[in-house]
Amino acid sequence: MAVQDDPVSQNYVGSVLKDTFRKLDPREMIHNPVMFVVEVGTAVVIWLDIVAKSASGRSYDTLVAVILLMTILFATFAEAYAEARGRAQADFLRRTKSSTRAKVLQPDGSTTMVDSSQLTRGSRVIVEAGDMIPGDGVVLEGVGSVDESAITGESAPVVKAKEDAVTGGTVLLSDRLVLEITVNPGETFLDRMIALVEGAERQKTPNEIALSALLGVLTLIFVLVVVTLVPIARYFGPHAANITTMVALLVCLIPTTIGALLSAIGIAGMNRVSLVNVVAKSGRAVEAAGDIDTIILDKTGTITIGNRMATEFLPVPGVSVEELAEASLISSLADTTPEGRSVVELAQKILHLDTLPEYTGEPVPFSAHTRMSGIDLADGRQVRKGAVSAIRAIVQDAPHELEVNAELVAKDGGTPLAVEVDGRALGIIRLKDIVKSGLKERFADFRAMGIRTVMATGDNRITAAVIAQEAGVDDFIAEAKPEDKIALIKKEQAEGKLVAMTGDGTNDAPALAQADVGLAMNSGTMAAKEAGNMIDLDSNPTKLLDVVMVGKQLLITRGALTTFSIANDVAKYFAIIPAMFAAVPELSGLRALNIMGLKTPHGAILSALIFNALIIPALIPFAIKGVKYRAESADKMLARNIFNWGILGVIIPFIGIWGIDRILGLFGLA
Structure with missing residues (x-):
């Protein structure tokens, strides 16, 4: 914007x-x-x-x-x-509110393009792959993958089907949905702002x-x-x-x-x-940002780019990197998640492929029950990738090096994915959280100003320590729950310090309300936006760093x-x-x-x-x-x-x- x-x-x-x-x-x-x-x-x-x-x-x-x-x-x-x-x-802001176009479904089946600001409760709209969802609503028809990372902080897209709720400002990554809008004009967040x-x-x-x-x-x-x-x-x-x-x-x-x-x-x-697309509810919040002593930042989407990326293939003995790369590519062709796309891109580089090969078969989507995904090829081969424990359970005589490589990736702060073909383990895909460029220098600037930066993450302590060191934050809390954030804020405030943090979910609302500067995401829940004293219209968690600089400048x-x-x-x-x-x-x-x-x-x-x-x-x-x-x-x-x-x-x-x-x-x- x-x-x-x-x-x-x-x-x-x-x-x-x-x-x-x-x-x-x-x-x-x-x-x-x-x-x-x-x-x-x-x-x-x-x-x-x-x-x-x-x-x-x-x-x-x-x-x-x-x-x-x-x-x-x-x-x-x-x-x-x-x-x-x-x-x-x-x-x-008023012009921005009408900048999103929506395909309104007419009773005769035709569609009409209108501004999202003209949508009323009960309007039916069509959203296709790549479109931004124009308003809060519910799915009437179709199944699609929706990027909700700005709302939930989770990098993996969420599959939305009939009767599922969707939020305006999120993006449909695949397929086609028919939605019914559930809010009237004047009830949106931008109207209130x-x-x-x-x-x-x-x-x-x-x-x-x-x-x-x-x-x-x-x-x-x-x-x-x-x-x-x-x-x-x-x-x-x-x-x-x-x-x-x-x-x-x-x-x-x-x-x-x-x-x-x-x-x-x-x-x-x-x-x-x-000017950095943040609306401050009061001048007190802007001024408080200039006096901040401690900044609490979520890892996903704030310190890291939010999507884990494939960075390396680690084959087991007897398997070449090219063989592992090809199997990883095949297993990820139907995977529309950012992680899946990164596996495909890395495999293309390893195999020197300008275009993707065509494989016929039946895709196997990821599920929380199996913790794996892949494809059943027409030639009878079954290719899977997923959690190491899930792959090991379907592989006979998994080589010891599979566990060794998985532990190596985990200790380095990454996420290991195992790959197998027809019950034979081929190796590990290293998925890594990518720290946003320039953050280490910005954290150094804050350190020079006497501001302490703390990373909060649900990851285990080993992964959190690696990311914290790479990002250059002063401290971190691992396996953090919402109550842990509130406890940290209260502890800092009890020592006479002013605390700032970002959040977007309902579970972040108590911490946002407790913090002296609470930056809520525009695409977050209403509870979070009501609790915060600033709202970021771009839903970019790193904006907190810009807000602190503006407060200092004031x-x-x-x-x-x-x-x-x-x-x-x-x-x-x-x-x-x-x-x-x-x-x-x-x-x-x-x-x-x-x-x-x-x-x-x-x-x-x-x-x-x-x-x-x-x-x-x-x-x-x-x-x-x-x-x-x-x-x-x-x-x-x-x-x-x-x-x-x-x-x-x-x-x-x-x-x-x-x-x-x-x-x-x-x-x-x-």
Whole structure:
């Protein structure tokens, strides 16, 4: 499912502009104390501009009022733009919902192609090999092999016959089915997700609430400082400072940059997880992902590709590799499972076959009772492959090497399949779980961040240890049952750690609910999706790794922009304070603080205000897309951010204010 790089198209421009002005309502602005103070200050300056009698005073007041108004508009635009991206995501989900086409069976036997979103309870549809099942339903006719690995985590396809239930989003691998849909439009998971994205109000996260409180306290302190300065300035004469200048000083000293971008950063954090096709039920979940200490990952479908693959033929003495490969090929021609196809592909390579040979006979499907499958050939030969114990039971005088090779495969973390022809054992097929490429490096990155990775699997301890070592996880639990996962989560949380995990089945629901970050699969059960606080629309369990990275990026972005906002207040201090009292003989020593060489008090104040306004839209891309994140320890991350966003946050305003002052001088405004 593709995701737009920038979902805010021209259709949303009008909506963004409308919301930008709507958010100027003081009843909305009061929730952001920093920008509310700026709005009140702007109203005061506009009132002074209206009643001012001096032409020069009116000109100065007008310029300050315009700049302050632009500052507020840039702040409300940042939040409106971030919200518009969320609405665009909802529309994108709506389009995705209708992207699956369904063959609806008409009463006269004909078929009509419609969008899956138009299917209603009772609709009958035809699904053929390779088609995605368009909705939840029940099989009316036919028998077919369905890939449900995204739901159950089991790599082997499931045979569906009459009266069996099927789930929308799964794929029919073979044959043809006639289904009856059992859900109505509006009852699907995507419908609920669209309502969630469009209708739910974003709740502030604990860290965001704490930062908002800190900004509110800082704002109150600076208000008191400026109010205290007013009588001092009046003491030295009206030329020292007027109300407009005091408002400008207040706006430049309070952390307006982070105050303007704080809400946008939080909204964008939820939107960024949507770029990896994950819907977050709350901003708390995204933020919690950034603080995760332990990640619990299932082996099948998460660490491994989900399908065991044939990697080697191990013949017994007296049998050639080619003979074993040919028998394995014959026994697997009718096997449509991923493992069966991998056996055929490996045999083709060994035998150097460009096309598959034709063998006539009666296929013998796999069953849980016999634990084997194969074919009864027309020439009378019987070829079987299956569990070693099952093959050994029908083979007379099985060679000792058959058991030796089987144990060798098992100790190496693989699954052995035995092959026999007419009661004669030929050897072992090695099936191996293939670890997904790049995971070892990603786990190393998490280790560098102090995040512990744990693999959970139902395999025996030997197999689990081999896969864990190959994947590079820090620990594993073998023969794990659902209650074992919950016990592990509670144990980690009791030690003060935050835990994340993925799941898709009903038996995963308790663990998903217990975890601090529970990523449920879209194609999983309703219980799992209700229990999790995030849902992956692609049903890809490895997406949890991306979610953690997004959470880390959210926290780093908020910290970086907060550091920058506070740091650039220093430069604005050196611009305005010297300019305010430059004309006071008794305070001539303050002129030494004018290290930027700003020409006039009014020019210095206007330059600082313009920079203060322009830096907000300049940082909107960082707030929306996030600051670049690197996998490293907290100490290195802190040191790097202090330099990049702290030291540079001081230097850049000095350069910017100095440059703006020179430009204003060209127009006689400084």
